[in-house]
Amino acid sequence: MSLLEVSGLSIRYGGAEVVSDVSFGVDAAESVGLVGESGSGKTQTALAIMGLLSEKAEVSGSIVFDGAEIVGSSERQLDRLRAERIGMVFQDPAQALNPYVPIGKQLRRVLLCHGTSGGREVDQQVMHMLDRVGLPDPARQFRAYPHQLSGGMRQRVMIASALIAGPDLLIADEPTTALDVTVQAQILDLLERIREETALLLITHDLGIIAGHCERLLVVENGRLVEQGPTRRLFSEPQSPHTRKLIDAAPRLDGSLPQAAAQGDVVLEADDVSVSYEEREARQQLHAVQDLDLELRAGETVAVVGESGSGKSSFVRAVLGLIPIRAGRVTFCGQELAGPVQARSVRMRRDLQLVFQDPAGSLDPQWRIEQLVAEPLTVHEPDLDAKGRRERVTAALQRVGLDEGLLRRFPHQLSGGQAQRVAIARALIVNPKVLVCDEAVAALDGSVRQQILDLLRREQEATGLAIVFISHDLAVVRSISHRVMVLYLGRLVELADGAGIFAHPRHPYTRALLDAVPVPDPVAPGGKLSVRGEMPSILTPPRGCAFHPRCRYTKSRCRVESPRARRVDGARVACHFAEELTL
Amino acid sequence: MSAVARIWAHMRSSKTVMVSGGILAAIALLAVIGPWISPNEYVTADFGSILRSPTLSAGHVFGTDDLGRDLFVRTMMGVQVTFAVAIVASVVSLVIGVLYGATAGFVGGRVDAVMMRLVDTLYALPFIFFVILLLVVFERNFLLIFIAIGAINWLDMARIVRGQTLSLREREFVQAAQLIGVSTPRIILRHIAPNLIGVVIVYVTLTIPQAILIESFLSFLGLGIQEPQTSLGKLVNDGTAQMEGASWMLLIPATLLAAILLCFNFLGDGMRDLFDSRQSR
Numbered sequence: 001m002s003l004l005e006v007s008g009l010s011i012r013y014g015g016a017e018v019v020s021d022v023s024f025g026v027d028a029a030e031s032v033g034l035v036g037e038s039g040s041g042k043t044q045t046a047l048a049i050m051g052l053l054s055e056k057a058e059v060s061g062s063i064v065f066d067g068a069e070i071v072g073s074s075e076r077q078l079d080r081l082r083a084e085r086i087g088m089v090f091q092d093p094a095q096a097l098n099p100y101v102p103i104g105k106q107l108r109r110v111l112l113c114h115g116t117s118g119g120r121e122v123d124q125q126v127m128h129m130l131d132r133v134g135l136p137d138p139a140r141q142f143r144a145y146p147h148q149l150s151g152g153m154r155q156r157v158m159i160a161s162a163l164i165a166g167p168d169l170l171i172a173d174e175p176t177t178a179l180d181v182t183v184q185a186q187i188l189d190l191l192e193r194i195r196e197e198t199a200l201l202l203i204t205h206d207l208g209i210i211a212g213h214c215e216r217l218l219v220v221e222n223g224r225l226v227e228q229g230p231t232r233r234l235f236s237e238p239q240s241p242h243t244r245k246l247i248d249a250a251p252r253l254d255g256s257l258p259q260a261a262a263q264g265d266v267v268l269e270a271d272d273v274s275v276s277y278e279e280r281e282a283r284q285q286l287h288a289v290q291d292l293d294l295e296l297r298a299g300e301t302v303a304v305v306g307e308s309g310s311g312k313s314s315f316v317r318a319v320l321g322l323i324p325i326r327a328g329r330v331t332f333c334g335q336e337l338a339g340p341v342q343a344r345s346v347r348m349r350r351d352l353q354l355v356f357q358d359p360a361g362s363l364d365p366q367w368r369i370e371q372l373v374a375e376p377l378t379v380h381e382p383d384l385d386a387k388g389r390r391e392r393v394t395a396a397l398q399r400v401g402l403d404e405g406l407l408r409r410f411p412h413q414l415s416g417g418q419a420q421r422v423a424i425a426r427a428l429i430v431n432p433k434v435l436v437c438d439e440a441v442a443a444l445d446g447s448v449r450q451q452i453l454d455l456l457r458r459e460q461e462a463t464g465l466a467i468v469f470i471s472h473d474l475a476v477v478r479s480i481s482h483r484v485m486v487l488y489l490g491r492l493v494e495l496a497d498g499a500g501i502f503a504h505p506r507h508p509y510t511r512a513l514l515d516a517v518p519v520p521d522p523v524a525p526g527g528k529l530s531v532r533g534e535m536p537s538i539l540t541p542p543r544g545c546a547f548h549p550r551c552r553y554t555k556s557r558c559r560v561e562s563p564r565a566r567r568v569d570g571a572r573v574a575c576h577f578a579e580e581l582t583l
Numbered sequence: 584m585s586a587v588a589r590i591w592a593h594m595r596s597s598k599t600v601m602v603s604g605g606i607l608a609a610i611a612l613l614a615v616i617g618p619w620i621s622p623n624e625y626v627t628a629d630f631g632s633i634l635r636s637p638t639l640s641a642g643h644v645f646g647t648d649d650l651g652r653d654l655f656v657r658t659m660m661g662v663q664v665t666f667a668v669a670i671v672a673s674v675v676s677l678v679i680g681v682l683y684g685a686t687a688g689f690v691g692g693r694v695d696a697v698m699m700r701l702v703d704t705l706y707a708l709p710f711i712f713f714v715i716l717l718l719v720v721f722e723r724n725f726l727l728i729f730i731a732i733g734a735i736n737w738l739d740m741a742r743i744v745r746g747q748t749l750s751l752r753e754r755e756f757v758q759a760a761q762l763i764g765v766s767t768p769r770i771i772l773r774h775i776a777p778n779l780i781g782v783v784i785v786y787v788t789l790t791i792p793q794a795i796l797i798e799s800f801l802s803f804l805g806l807g808i809q810e811p812q813t814s815l816g817k818l819v820n821d822g823t824a825q826m827e828g829a830s831w832m833l834l835i836p837a838t839l840l841a842a843i844l845l846c847f848n849f850l851g852d853g854m855r856d857l858f859d860s861r862q863s864r
């Protein structure tokens with residue numbers, strides 16, 4: 001008899017069936033992965049188990065937890081079940097925690113709601129729990145508000161609050177999607193450790209995570225369960241084409257590298273660029289970016305990689321003129337680009353285009369696709385008549401693999417992948433020389449991500465476009481990057497060509513980023529923890545080498561002297577011991 | 584204008600909006616053609632038929648008032664004035680408020696600070712004092728009342744639009760437009776303004792009843808519409824005096840005023856639902 005038994009579960013909203021006839025079971029202390037693309041009904045299934053679906057949902061089938069039926073039971077019964085028997089961790093801890101209540105109090109409430117009487121023991125129990133999920137200095141964090149914690153720490157608190165009442169099953173819905181790779185590895189490691197007492201249902205779109213952390217796998221597609229079985233078997237002999245597709249789409253570290261770029265002219269050059277923000281409360285300057293260089297040639301892709309807070313976005317935004325530069329200079333084809341983007345000449349703005357992470361945010365919701373794609377033409381080629389403009393728009397959409405039927409639609413009527421293609425078509429329609437992609441594929445499903453990357457590569461081969469590709473994930477940039485630039489706390493850590501960085505990283509941080517990548521291979525799943533802790537706040541950068549508190553090779557020199565980037569075997573590395581370390 | 588066409592298509596999808604809008608349109612139509620087809624004049628006093636109750640046969644559909652004037656024509660005149668107040672006040676507050684607020688919000692910095700302090704200063708002026716001042720300095724005039732009302736309403740509009748613009752300015756599509764090379768005035772006009780339409784429409788439909796109430800209030804104080812011209816607020820006021828003997832004098836204009844106010848409120852609510860639901864999409 002399984003702990004959780006879902007049979008024939010269907011969920012409908014009005015006429016639309018989002019989950020159809022799903023059946024599976026979870027045994028005590030078992031870890032099961034629920035995998036599918038966005039919109040496949042994963043989260044709906046989880047919410048149904050928790051009894052948290054909206055009232056508009058029509059649920060049929062049965063969900064039996066430890067002998068008790070969940071479908072159709074009263075809120076009162078469900079209240080007893082939630083937290084005490086089933087805990088849940090959501091994707092975004094910032095939204096799941098109450099911003100006005102200190103975290104210790106929030107955890108205490110969970111206990112008080114579930115029959116524990118108050119007093120010192122409760123506080124002790126909360127602190128013990130915080131300690132168990134790896135929160136440093138629990139006594140102090142007890143009184144901290146959610147905004148004072150980093151994303152990773154908040155997710156630890158969420159896990160603590162889900163576990164504190166001692167549930168038998170923990171449901172984690174994309175628990176690491178909002179986190180950096182290194183933090184993701186830590187959270188997954190934590191989930192692994194707590195699993196000795198609790199069964200885990202891990203919901204994710206990322207097969208890499210599943211490969212290392214789940215015994216059994218459930219694959220869903222469009223609300224249907226298409227395949228289930230032991231993780232190893234599913235990876236080695238997938239029965240369903242959809243499983244095959246998901247495995248193929250997951251980013252890997254052993255795929256092919258792009259062919260060497262043709263040596264074009266330097267189009268964009270940044271010298272010693274620094275960016276700082278005024279921090280009003282702390283009355284100090286935040287040095288988001290310090291002395292970064294970039295040399296981008298036509299036909300080349302340079303990836304800028306780092307965790308959140310590494311300054312990668314600030315750097316490219318400063319280059320583009322969206323935020324002011326404190327020091328240094330930027331030149332485009334030999335001409336200096338100074339001042340904010342509004343002050344630059346229209347001609348100049350034509351050649352530098354940006355694709356944002358969130359296509360929904362970067363496309364004006366009031367405009368039709370046709371107008372959106374045509375907008376750059378109205379600015380840069382005002383003489384074009386309506387007919388000519390229309391032809392160009394249609395051609396641009398074809399270039400990115402979209403058909404004319406979308407012309408009259410609005411952005412919210414498109415899927416994430418389609419919207420991102422529109423954003424790319426809009427950027428490419430005036431044939432820029434440089435395209436900057438700021439996490440342009442981070443919000444997309446694996447298969448769509450591959451298509452977008454292929455699209456960018458084709459464009460580059462056809463037109464000699466130079467691309468700057470920002471990402472927090474090394475695995476994603478592998479297939480397109482000729483050179484990779486790794487940043488840490490606003491400074492260059494390593495700059496090397498693609499082959500070099502993936503085969504022989506020379507900086508411990510690069511190594512750590514590579515190790516942390518979860519690989520979709522149950523035999524060697526990656527996601528290793530070779531780095532401690534989290535990136536420190538840019539307000540209080542460590543003395544000496546910025547990376548030394550987290551580095552496992554730290555020597556006394558690292559604590560006092562900040563390393564300058566220097567050449568090591570054709571790469572640029574900022575580590576005192578780059579030659580000696582074998583990583 | 585595609586934005587207008589889209590808003591229309593949007594409005595058609597909501598029953599609340601269509602029903603309340605339809606009733607308002609019907610009342611407006613009646614108010615325009617009613618006096619035109621009626622044999623009576625709004626100023627003609629007929630002392631032979633004072634306080635006649637509404638009948639179809641005598642030609643006074645809504646009855647007559649204490650001076651024997653035909654109440655149907657007077658009520659329709661009142662509706663005209665009420666709608667005129669609504670239109671003038673909303674246009675004044677719309678034009679000044681949106682341009683002022685969007686400019687302050689988008690340009691930001693010192694310009695924003697100065698512009699918004701001016702709004703604060705105007706807020707601090709007592710409204711009645713302001714109106715009396717206007718009426719003393721200029722000649723008492725129909726249009727002046729409307730402009731006074733609009734001039735009060737645009738302050739709220741400017742604040743709301745500025746707040747909205749501040750958040751729109753940070754949206755990525757504005758940055759995207761800047762990178763593409765779109766000029767600042769064009770961004771305000773083509774990207775900021777259309778995205779404000781939702782808020783602005785909702786706010787306009789919600790301020791219209793407010794403007795109507797202010798006009799009624801001014802008329803009550805004797806600062807508004809002057810005899811023999813009239814407005815719904817004034818008719819209600821007259822009706823209150825005759826409430827016991829001639830209840831229709833109160834009931835008919837009061838019902839119409841209530842209906843108009845309710846319809847505008849429903850229209851505003853319906854609009855807000857429409858635009859909110861689209862934003863959450």
